[in-house]
Amino acid sequence: MATLKELTRKPELLTGGHRLCAGCGASIVVRQLLKAADTPLVLANATGCLEVATTIYPYTAWRASWMHSAFENAAATISGIEAAYKSLKRQGKIQEDIKFVAFAGDGGTYDIGFQALSGAAERGHKMVYVCYDNGAYMNTGIQRSSSTPLGADTTTSPAGSKVPGKTMHRKDLSAIMAAHNIPYVAQVSPSHWSDAVKKMEKALAADGPAFINALAPCPRGWRTQTSETIDLCRLAVDTCYWPLYEVEDGVWRLTQKPKEKKPLEEWLKRQGRFRHLFKGNNKAILDELQGWVDRNWESLLKRCETG
Ligand SMILES: Cc1ncc(C[n+]2csc(CCOP(=O)(O)OP(=O)(O)O)c2C)c(N)n1
DSSP states (O other), X not given: OXXXXXXXXXXXXXXXXXXXXXXXXHHHHHHHHHTTOOSOEEEEEOSSHHHHHHOOTTOOOBOSEEEEOOTTOHHHHHHHHHHHHHHHHHTTSOOSOOEEEEEEEHIIIIITTHHHHHHHHHHTOSOXXXXXXXXXXXXXXXXXXXXXXXXXXXXXXXXXXXXXXXXXXXXXXXXXXXXXXXXXXXXXXXXXXXXXXXXXXXXHHSSSOEEEEEEOOOHHHHTOOGGGHHHHHHHHHHTTSSOEEEEETTEEEEEEOOSSOOOTXXXXXXXXXXXXXXXXXXXXXXXXXXXXXXXXXXHHHHHHHHO
């Protein structure tokens, strides 16, 4: 893999001047992962913060071929483009090697875009699908998604006297994508840039669909300081809330084992969306959340032992 110095010299495919918030995890994820590309790219981008804030007409912050998809079908868009490319290549009308990448938020991936993603994975398109997971429908006002953690305060799971935040746990989409038996699945965090770039290199080289789930804090939705984004990502890895692993041709491998597994509370306490859990009689939710992280971590360790 290229050194950090070499990576900084590679062109930025998402330039400055876009309107994403300061501290937005999505833009960091995109810039980091696209540094792994050495061939021309065609990108598809589902409706969501990333799309809305980077392409305010008549401007664009993208320096690659880019197509806007509806909220629900980034995977269908990119797989259609990839199929057309394959046909044109077969006919000798294109000689160039081109790679195909889709970006979408967790709402557009875990929920509304899931059937398009599952279908594209099953059909075996050679594409990389990246979910920037900020844990809610941020662009339309912080509504809960199936990626929102238990207990989080969102506008559709508002913490108050009726509900103590979201009442369900989050969906484990990375494991669901691994169950599609595609060549490559990984979880990444922008706090671990070298791990992330290496995984994107593997995803781009895979001979078939690859899925990358990237943690992407949202200061507005998480109620955090803009300067804390990378710290929060590191804590998410160190508390094992967001383990870094990959599933390559069915073999599960942990790519980062925290030296010391930190209590989840250290991560929760820093975010306004969990503030209510530390007041009143919400201790049971904190215990439930910690238990959920512990169970998932143990089962991940087992999967990584056995492959
Ligand atoms: C079919 C459809 N339903 C609803 C919407 C409205 N909508 C646009 S973006 C969005 C939320 C996007 O959430 P997510 O994918 O998590 O991305 P984020 O905004 O967090 O970056 C919604 C509900 C839409 N554009 N299309």
